[in-house]
Amino acid sequence: MDISQALSALEALSSSTSTSSSGPLNALIDIHFNNAKSRILAGEDPKVVITELQKNVKTCKKDVEKGLKAWYGALGNVGKEVDRAFPPNLGAISEALSDPPLFSSPEASQALDGVILESLGRRGIWEAVEAMEEETSQSYSRSKRDLSSELQYIIESIKSSNLQPALQWCETNSRFLSSPPHPSSLPYHLHETVFKSINNQQDAIKYARSNMMGYVPSQPVLKLITSCLYDSSNSISSSTNGFGMNGSGMKGKLMNGKIIEDLNEAKEREKLEKLNELQKMFQSEFCRLHQWSKEDSLEVTVELGSRGGTLDKIEKARRVMGEHLGNVRKWEELPMEVPLPPSRRYHSVFVCPVSKEQATESNPPKMLTCGHVIAEESFNRLLKGGRRSVKCPYCPMETSQSVAQRLYF
Numbered sequence: 001m002d003i004s005q006a007l008s009a010l011e012a013l014s015s016s017t018s019t020s021s022s023g024p025l026n027a028l029i030d031i032h033f034n035n036a037k038s039r040i041l042a043g044e045d046p047k048v049v050i051t052e053l054q055k056n057v058k059t060c061k062k063d064v065e066k067g068l069k070a071w072y073g074a075l076g077n078v079g080k081e082v083d084r085a086f087p088p089n090l091g092a093i094s095e096a097l098s099d100p101p102l103f104s105s106p107e108a109s110q111a112l113d114g115v116i117l118e119s120l121g122r123r124g125i126w127e128a129v130e131a132m133e134e135e136t137s138q139s140y141s142r143s144k145r146d147l148s149s150e151l152q153y154i155i156e157s158i159k160s161s162n163l164q165p166a167l168q169w170c171e172t173n174s175r176f177l178s179s180p181p182h183p184s185s186l187p188y189h190l191h192e193t194v195f196k197s198i199n200n201q202q203d204a205i206k207y208a209r210s211n212m213m214g215y216v217p218s219q220p221v222l223k224l225i226t227s228c229l230y231d232s233s234n235s236i237s238s239s240t241n242g243f244g245m246n247g248s249g250m251k252g253k254l255m256n257g258k259i260i261e262d263l264n265e266a267k268e269r270e271k272l273e274k275l276n277e278l279q280k281m282f283q284s285e286f287c288r289l290h291q292w293s294k295e296d297s298l299e300v301t302v303e304l305g306s307r308g309g310t311l312d313k314i315e316k317a318r319r320v321m322g323e324h325l326g327n328v329r330k331w332e333e334l335p336m337e338v339p340l341p342p343s344r345r346y347h348s349v350f351v352c353p354v355s356k357e358q359a360t361e362s363n364p365p366k367m368l369t370c371g372h373v374i375a376e377e378s379f380n381r382l383l384k385g386g387r388r389s390v391k392c393p394y395c396p397m398e399t400s401q402s403v404a405q406r407l408y409f
């Protein structure tokens, strides 16, 4: 569980009537008390009615207590996750850097405010953006605000299964999305999701015909269309109805019901995963178009420092090496290695194993038939003397000039 999961669990509790204390209390007042009152007024024995009411009050008290217990549990989890997300010795670390104190120079504090404002704006938390603007005299530009609102709106629409705004966006930016070297597969995946959500086979095929044929060369469109002919989930559900109607016994009905339930559950899970994936894909393309960083830089920094363990590593080194570590502020790079997850490794570079030069746009990496990779200049050098193919410098395989593939890092 991480902080956001703990928070969602807490939010889920607040929206569920079974765990909120107001649910059972309202039931007690609205139903049980009124019921008792009208029964007494109607002439029933008050002793019986009151005893019953007492029982109901007791049950309600238990329900409220149960709800509260869940609340305290969830609240405790949030606290625990917050503590876990930050190194336990944060105090000692910041003390070690207290001369001069962090973010005390005007430039540093302005930069910090700027990063926070950027992060709030990117998430579309406008109340906080306005408060921040008032307090810092910095401002989040109108154009960025519009873009961020558009991003939030489309992401929220995808979340609630409405793919139309995202499709519209793809249509407007189709030229950008289809341009090399990295044509985007986002529009295809959006259409694929719409296609799968259409229950009627004929309609689905019609949709694919008018929207997806352009993706045939690069995506498995035909496979997708034919697969819907084999999807028997519709026929299963209709046959169960028949099954139940024929009255072929309780057991058969239950078993089929269970299968359908499982099927539906699996489908629902798959749909949620796909929507999640689409949100990420959309955000990535949107940021690429507007040349925004793919992720919120404040979030990345905080995560690497806290859970990524960087601060812990620095603190450990400081304790072991003391003065020898030098002034942290003067480091140009970390004096120790911090292992990062693959998603946090940026600026991958390729160094040609032949020329030992770093690959560039004009000297890109090329992959040979055998899978070995060298820089284009090295490849061309090996081609000299009128040869049409190159012998790999690392294995006996030959690669002809035309099949060497350019790689993108």
Ligand SMILES: [Zn+2]
Pocket (backbone or CB within 6 Å): 368, 370, 371, 372, 392, 393, 394, 395, 396, 397
């Ligand atoms: Zn090779």
